[in-house]
Amino acid sequence: MLKEYLEKTYGYNEPIFLTDLTAKTANANALRQSVKRMVKSGTLLRFDTGIYYLPKASRLLNKSYLDPLKVIVRKYIQNNTETFGYFTGATFANQLGVTTQMPAILEIATNKEATKGRLITIGNQKVRLKRPALEITSENAPLLQFLEAFSQIDKYAELSGNEVQTILRHYIKKQKFSRSQLLCVVPALTGTTAKKLIEGGLIYDFTP
Structure with missing residues (x-):
């Protein structure tokens, strides 16, 4: 059931944040267990902490990839x-x-950042975040x-x-x-x- 929901809501090779999923369920523990089982079976891949995606191999690369x-x-x-x-x-x-x-470093102003400037890395991309005026x-x-x-x-x-x-x-x-x-x-x-x-x-x- 979770796989069908993720397919319909997010699609393939699109970021899925665990925090978003847990906010929509009354049983966060059961959700985490379902996610864990999907990852173990290869139905769901982990990109980074709390970030997943449904894999679908492209014809060009012959493997799944999350940008x-x-x-x-x-x-x-x-x-x-x-x-x-x-x-x-x-x-x-x-x-x-x-x-x-x-x-080489993307610059972003975002409400999600509380500092005047901070450098992070997501995947292989460096990003400088800062709070907006x-x-x-x-x-x-x-x-x-x-x-x-x-x-x-x-x-x-x-x-x-x-x-x-x-x-x-x-x-x-x-x-x-x-x-x-x-x-x-x-x-x-x-x-x-x-x-x-x-x-x-x-x-x-x-x-x-």
Whole structure:
């Protein structure tokens, strides 16, 4: 029965967190025993402490594989119902297209971290976690991510100032950021960042 539930809820080669499963059952001990039996039979594989997945071999690799990035995103950025983190630093600068740099260490701001900065390893991927300036929600995550990137843009940009401005303006319009949204994240907005938004004219790309 547990296998059918996991197949329906998660699918194959997707991270399954034991804490999520125990939160949905009244008998955590029985659940752990079921998980233990599935692992012993090979029906369920253990990725790391408290993290499992249903294996399904790919045609290319001829073996099952759980992408560490899926675990990272699920654990520190978002699940099926909420967003509680985002990529930042060189990671997001690369996603924006202002740098071709591919960082060896992923940087993430997340509600799941209480320190100013901590380095961890998940699978073979190093990740630097830090607490956000403002609690992250599904509603404010995209804007907080953008503002943090904007505040550090000179540190990562490999393009000319005009090219960077064009990319940033396009992103603001694509995300349909509004000034009312901006007002909601003012506590996370430094004076320097606010000044750059105004002096660079980007503030006018936010919808009224």
